[in-house]
Amino acid sequence: MATQQSRSAARIMMAPAVFLLLGWMLIPLCMTLFFSFKKYLPLRGDSMANGLEWVGFANYVRFVSSSSFWPSIQTTLIIVGGVLVITIVLGIALAILLDQPMWGQGVVRILVIAPFFVMPTVSALVWKNMFMDPVNGILAHLWKFFGAEPIQWLSQASLPSLVMIVSWQWLPFATLILLTAIQSLDSEQLEAAEMDGAPVHKRFFFIVLPHLARAITIVTLIQTIFLLAIFAEIFVTTGGAFGTKTLSYLIFQRVLESQNVGLGSAGGVYAIILANIVAIFLMRIVGKNLDA
Amino acid sequence: MGQITLKQVTKSFGNVEVIPSLDLEIGDGEFTVFVGPSGCGKSTLLRLIAGLEDISSGQILIDGQDATSVPPAKRGLAMVFQSYALYPHMSVRKNIAFPLRMAKLHKAEQDRRVEQAAAVLNLTDYLDRRPGQLSGGQRQRVAIGRAIVREPSAFLFDEPLSNLDAALRVGMRLEISELHERLKTTMIYVTHDQVEAMTMADKIVVLRAGNIEQVGSPLELYKNPRNQFVAGFIGSPKMNFIQGEEAAKYGAHTIGIRPEHIAVSETDGTWSGIVSVSEHLGSDTFFHIHDTGLADTITVRAGGEIGFRHGDRIHMTPREDVIHKFNENGLRFT
Numbered sequence: 100m101a102t103q104q105s106r107s108a109a110r111i112m113m114a115p116a117v118f119l120l121l122g123w124m125l126i127p128l129c130m131t132l133f134f135s136f137k138k139y140l141p142l143r144g145d146s147m148a149n150g151l152e153w154v155g156f157a158n159y160v161r162f163v164s165s166s167s168f169w170p171s172i173q174t175t176l177i178i179v180g181g182v183l184v185i186t187i188v189l190g191i192a193l194a195i196l197l198d199q200p201m202w203g204q205g206v207v208r209i210l211v212i213a214p215f216f217v218m219p220t221v222s223a224l225v226w227k228n229m230f231m232d233p234v235n236g237i238l239a240h241l242w243k244f245f246g247a248e249p250i251q252w253l254s255q256a257s258l259p260s261l262v263m264i265v266s267w268q269w270l271p272f273a274t275l276i277l278l279t280a281i282q283s284l285d286s287e288q289l290e291a292a293e294m295d296g297a298p299v300h301k302r303f304f305f306i307v308l309p310h311l312a313r314a315i316t317i318v319t320l321i322q323t324i325f326l327l328a329i330f331a332e333i334f335v336t337t338g339g340a341f342g343t344k345t346l347s348y349l350i351f352q353r354v355l356e357s358q359n360v361g362l363g364s365a366g367g368v369y370a371i372i373l374a375n376i377v378a379i380f381l382m383r384i385v386g387k388n389l390d391a
Numbered sequence: 392m393g394q395i396t397l398k399q400v401t402k403s404f405g406n407v408e409v410i411p412s413l414d415l416e417i418g419d420g421e422f423t424v425f426v427g428p429s430g431c432g433k434s435t436l437l438r439l440i441a442g443l444e445d446i447s448s449g450q451i452l453i454d455g456q457d458a459t460s461v462p463p464a465k466r467g468l469a470m471v472f473q474s475y476a477l478y479p480h481m482s483v484r485k486n487i488a489f490p491l492r493m494a495k496l497h498k499a500e501q502d503r504r505v506e507q508a509a510a511v512l513n514l515t516d517y518l519d520r521r522p523g524q525l526s527g528g529q530r531q532r533v534a535i536g537r538a539i540v541r542e543p544s545a546f547l548f549d550e551p552l553s554n555l556d557a558a559l560r561v562g563m564r565l566e567i568s569e570l571h572e573r574l575k576t577t578m579i580y581v582t583h584d585q586v587e588a589m590t591m592a593d594k595i596v597v598l599r600a601g602n603i604e605q606v607g608s609p610l611e612l613y614k615n616p617r618n619q620f621v622a623g624f625i626g627s628p629k630m631n632f633i634q635g636e637e638a639a640k641y642g643a644h645t646i647g648i649r650p651e652h653i654a655v656s657e658t659d660g661t662w663s664g665i666v667s668v669s670e671h672l673g674s675d676t677f678f679h680i681h682d683t684g685l686a687d688t689i690t691v692r693a694g695g696e697i698g699f700r701h702g703d704r705i706h707m708t709p710r711e712d713v714i715h716k717f718n719e720n721g722l723r724f725t
Binding site: 285287288290291292293294295296297298301305306309310312 | 441443462468470472473474476477480489490493494537
């Protein structure tokens with residue numbers, strides 16, 4: 100893009116894509132904003148054609164003061180935090196294992212990545228029916244084999260079950276990113292540390308972990324954005340019961356189950372703000388990574 | 392103390408034998424250089440001594456103690472790597488202090504030793520920088536600093552200067568030599584550059600395919616190479632090898648004559664040829680001479696003032712007393 104001419108040509112050629120993307124993003128965003136300030140109850144006869152009543156910030160206040168709001172925030176944080184901890188700790192362990200030379204490395208790596216290709220709905224159904232079913236599930240059989248009473252996973256331990264399912268889905272992603280980071284570690288650094296008298300665990304904490312710091316941040320931020328929005332796993336398993344209602348699930352319930360579009364839209368705006376705070380951090384870090 | 396003995400050491404990677412049985416004695420305080428073409432096993436040998444690779448059979452003694460199965464950290468050796476292997480997330484100070492920290496030394500003692508090493512290596516102003524903010528030569532010095540603070544019984548250098556530019560390399564070569572004079576510690580230095588070997592070493596070990604071809608002081612190797620390989624490897628530019636009729640006159644299969652031992656003249660000499668390239672260095676001139684009927688090219692070193700050009704006919708006279716004679720197996724005889 101050296102000359103004035105090629106620069107303006109580039110702008111013209113990029114314009115359609117940019118406008119399409121902007122429209123794609125801006126129209127739903129503006130509609131959400133618009134609805135969030137309106138009373139819009141389709142079952143009570145409200146519609147765009149009849150004109151919607153302007154209610155100011157009433158929807159926003161009502162969404163936050165609802166008794167489900169704070170529990171849903173808590174649930175969201177537990178799921179996001181739990182999944183992050185599990186995927187990063189196990190991801191580092193798996194990445195270190197997969198980095199070792201072994202027979203059948205290629206096949207093993209593909210197998211490890213496989214869960215990431217399973218659709219959330221499908222994986223949640225597989226877990227619900229094949230693993231966690233209190234009568235026929237593998238886990239129930241395992242418990243019975245050891246003479247224990249099978250756990251009713253999705254009702255008695257609903258949150259840990261969800262964290263488990265979602266972690267299983269996201270572990271491959273974390274492993275993949277961390278594995279590539281570990282592979283880029285100069286082996287001479289580890290040898291130097293070995294000569295300097297650092298035993299295995301100190302080499303891990305002083306050399307490997309600092310080397311992985313950036314990869315861990317990236318995994319954390321990307322996963323956070325996606326985990327804030329998990330929906331299918333909850334819909335398919337508990338349907339939001341037993342304390343598994345996250346913020347995004349609450350919004351879904353407000354709009355589709357309570358048929359209150361205005362209230363749901365207000366919740367959506369809160370979610371947008373939350374996601375954007377995370378996204379700002381993400382872009383700064385990824386941007387820094389690209390510069391270096 | 393830093394006396395290292397290798398007894399019948401061998402190393403194989405799977406079926407590939409990298410080092411067939413090898414014996415070597417490195418005296419205390421000696422500056423020993425392992426030199427050889429790439430892939431000759433010199434780095435492997437160094438890593439065996441360091442303990443980063445296990446030997447397949449044989450014994451390594453350090454100061455008379457069997458160190459064969461001693462882990463690298465306990466051998467009392469410090470290594471400087473080709474890539475420097477500095478820890479990028481630590482400041483220079485922390486890098487140098489790392490081995491002391493691992494040894495759980497007292498903080499005050501750590502600081503004292505780091506300051507001391509930094510003073511020796513002119514790094515005092517850079518102690519709080521990260522390795523990424525330093526130049527190649529400074530990084531090299533940090534790596535050496537990290538080795539010095541441990542006060543090891545021997546230093547191992549794995550091609551430490553190969554990532555530096557030519558001017559810096561000459562400077563660092565001097566610094567390492569000076570360091571050796573000051574510390575009087577055993578140093579083992581691996582390089583493929585025979586100039587580094589010649590200028591720094593007390594003792595050169597020439598390796599080829601894992602075998603020791605010859606061990607000796609630089610001048611010994613220069614004057615009395617044991618075979619054609621050593622003769623060709625030591626000395627720059629390379630020794631000229633002549634086979635056939637001319638060699639037969641000396642009763643040898645091959646004769647070797649160094650470029651600096653051939654006198655040139657415009658008018659008469661034992662051999663003659665056409666100058667193809669002349670390299671003027673100012674102090675010296677190197678002539679590459681074709682069409683001599685002896686070998687593809689004969690290289691001659693002459694004074695800087697002598698001005699033959701491309702295409703000129705040139706006459707050469709070798710110094711008879713320094714002609715090396717080799718038999719069919721490449722071994723030198725007199």
